Amino acid sequence: MNTKSDKIQQPRYINPYFGGILLGLLLLATFFIAGRGLSATGAVKLSVTKVVETVAPAHAESNPYYSMFLPEDGGSIMFNWLVFGAIGTLFGGMLSGVIFGRMKKFRVEHSPKISARTRLIAAGAGGILFGVGSQFGRGCSSGAALSGTAAFSFGGLLVMALMFGVGYVFAYFFRKLWI
Amino acid sequence: MGPLIPQEIITGQWDFVIALLIGASFGFILEASGFSSSRNIAGVFYGYNFVVLRVFFTAMIVAMVGLMYFSYFGWIDINLVFVLPTYLNSMLLGGFIMGLGFVIGGFCPGTSYTAVAIGKIDGIFFAVGTFIGIFIFAEAFPLFENFYTANDLGPITIGEMFGVSNDIVAFVFTIIAIVAFYVTWLIEKRVRKNMTEYKFE
Amino acid sequence: MNRNYIFLAIVMIMLAGGLLLLPERHNYQQIKPEKLMWDITQTSRFVTTDQVAKRIIEGDPTLELIDIRPVKDFEAFSLTNAISIPIDSLMSPNYQDYLGIEDMKVVFYGNDDIKADQAWVIAKRMGYNSIYVMEGGLNCWIKTIIRPVEPKESDPLEDFDLYQFRMGASAYFTGAKVEAPDATKTGVKVVRRKKGAAVAGGC
Numbered sequence A: 001m002n003t004k005s006d007k008i009q010q011p012r013y014i015n016p017y018f019g020g021i022l023l024g025l026l027l028l029a030t031f032f033i034a035g036r037g038l039s040a041t042g043a044v045k046l047s048v049t050k051v052v053e054t055v056a057p058a059h060a061e062s063n064p065y066y067s068m069f070l071p072e073d074g075g076s077i078m079f080n081w082l083v084f085g086a087i088g089t090l091f092g093g094m095l096s097g098v099i100f101g102r103m104k105k106f107r108v109e110h111s112p113k114i115s116a117r118t119r120l121i122a123a124g125a126g127g128i129l130f131g132v133g134s135q136f137g138r139g140c141s142s143g144a145a146l147s148g149t150a151a152f153s154f155g156g157l158l159v160m161a162l163m164f165g166v167g168y169v170f171a172y173f174f175r176k177l178w179i
Numbered sequence B: 001m002g003p004l005i006p007q008e009i010i011t012g013q014w015d016f017v018i019a020l021l022i023g024a025s026f027g028f029i030l031e032a033s034g035f036s037s038s039r040n041i042a043g044v045f046y047g048y049n050f051v052v053l054r055v056f057f058t059a060m061i062v063a064m065v066g067l068m069y070f071s072y073f074g075w076i077d078i079n080l081v082f083v084l085p086t087y088l089n090s091m092l093l094g095g096f097i098m099g100l101g102f103v104i105g106g107f108c109p110g111t112s113y114t115a116v117a118i119g120k121i122d123g124i125f126f127a128v129g130t131f132i133g134i135f136i137f138a139e140a141f142p143l144f145e146n147f148y149t150a151n152d153l154g155p156i157t158i159g160e161m162f163g164v165s166n167d168i169v170a171f172v173f174t175i176i177a178i179v180a181f182y183v184t185w186l187i188e189k190r191v192r193k194n195m196t197e198y199k200f201e
Numbered sequence C: 001m002n003r004n005y006i007f008l009a010i011v012m013i014m015l016a017g018g019l020l021l022l023p024e025r026h027n028y029q030q031i032k033p034e035k036l037m038w039d040i041t042q043t044s045r046f047v048t049t050d051q052v053a054k055r056i057i058e059g060d061p062t063l064e065l066i067d068i069r070p071v072k073d074f075e076a077f078s079l080t081n082a083i084s085i086p087i088d089s090l091m092s093p094n095y096q097d098y099l100g101i102e103d104m105k106v107v108f109y110g111n112d113d114i115k116a117d118q119a120w121v122i123a124k125r126m127g128y129n130s131i132y133v134m135e136g137g138l139n140c141w142i143k144t145i146i147r148p149v150e151p152k153e154s155d156p157l158e159d160f161d162l163y164q165f166r167m168g169a170s171a172y173f174t175g176a177k178v179e180a181p182d183a184t185k186t187g188v189k190v191v192r193r194k195k196g197a198a199v200a201g202g203c
Helices: A016-034 A041-055 A057-062 A081-099 A116-136 A141-150 A154-178 B014-033 B038-046 B051-072 B088-105 B109-117 B121-148 B158-162 B166-192 C003-021 C033-041 C049-058 C071-076 C093-098 C114-125 C137-146 C157-174
Strands: B152-154 C063-067 C105-109 C131-134
Touching: A016 A141, A016 B014, A016 B051, A041 A057, A041 A081, A041 A116, A041 B121, A081 B014, A081 B109, A116 A154, A116 B088, A116 B109, A116 B121, A141 A154, A141 B051, A141 B088, A141 B109, A154 B038, A154 B088, A154 B158, B014 B051, B014 B109, B038 B051, B038 B088, B038 B121, B051 B166, B051 C003, B088 B121, B109 B121, B158 B166, B166 C003, C033 C114, C049 C063, C049 C137, C049 C157, C105 C114, C105 C137, C114 C131, C131 C137, C137 C157
Parallel strands: C063 C105, C105 C131
Antiparallel strands: none
């Protein structure tokens, strides 16, 4: 469509609609195979539980949240669908990065108007907020919003609407970070 | 006849191989669509790059319509598909906090993994942040345990909530999505007139 | 606007719209014919009137009695807490909520057990498990529970216990007075009988 910036090397991405169709088909396949959607925060939640359990097992058991994920039969926490899914996501991203030539040295991506340090702090803060929020919302954008709504869950719709709605409301206040 | 794993048609160790493959496809599609760059993702809030909306919405309507067709042809038993239960209060708060995290951090957990995979340090910070965030949540959990489970509507579907069949929901979503695609295309053209760079690596 | 996009958008709308236009389709999960034949030849689907009476008296919450006779017959007389689903309407969507409830044992009964057995086959084909047929139907119910037959003196002791149980059940269901039989006062003439099949005490 708009080819105003011919001089700047346009990054090679696939057509977003095509990507969306692929993602939708993948979701469908996931539902067909596993009866559930994808979720990234699920793996994090389990990993945190595993770490706490290894370091302080008594605390893990007494805490009502961790104890929800401790398996009763002594099986491994990490040997779980979600964890393997997250590991797979890493590899998939790596593969795509290699194919499209985006695997480069470690870098911090930030708007030229802010410093790298600001960006890192913002990323960290965003991550913490997302971590807390995802547990309240029973999933993150892929788990609750995407998979949840695709399975017609009302909660999924709620989370999705709020996530984007609140983002738009507060976008003005954080515009310095991006544009 | 799906879903396969809950009905034990595929069992055992295949479970996790499949999870790996599905995760890999997920990561690949996300990265290839441009979700490994936080500046691309944040574009949805500022109007210069609507890739998030396009991929998200398209995936949703494809999955919704697909699920309904599969269910109609008997290829999948829709009652065995996991529907996220609705905890009204908790989800309202969660959505709010996540919205903030989205616009500040510019990632969501799934996409942050793809960013980590191609070497973005801010992606790593974000991912570590999610660990810390969940840890904080779990530690403080006893304080708001009641709030967490308040108002449990159970696995209620959108159709049930509004009293219509889910087919209609899928159709309405499709219409909304197509309209949104058109509108955002117009917005994007407008916003990009003033920018030189709007697609980032 | 790229023509491809318009084309895709139209395709998507048509697909989604197609969903609305699809005719209703009852997705009955049909069980395999071999399995159906096997299940039919098993007699374990039959429960005796005594078993049903016992569960009613004990107040078993998992018991679900379904009366498959016409509504008029149901209103004239029916078993305690029975639900009326005439056999012709068994497949109607309105009544599906009564079948397939987790942990409930559905027992079909009619005047005899022929129609109830048909109802069983229909429900089995629709994929429901945990379904049973009351052997002998209401005719047998009357003969065993309401007006039990007093066993002869030469009958084994088990028959007397059963009779006593049935007398008690009859009292429970009809409010009549119970008279304990004199069977226990007979001479010791214990005739060893072969143990009966699991489903004993029929009509």
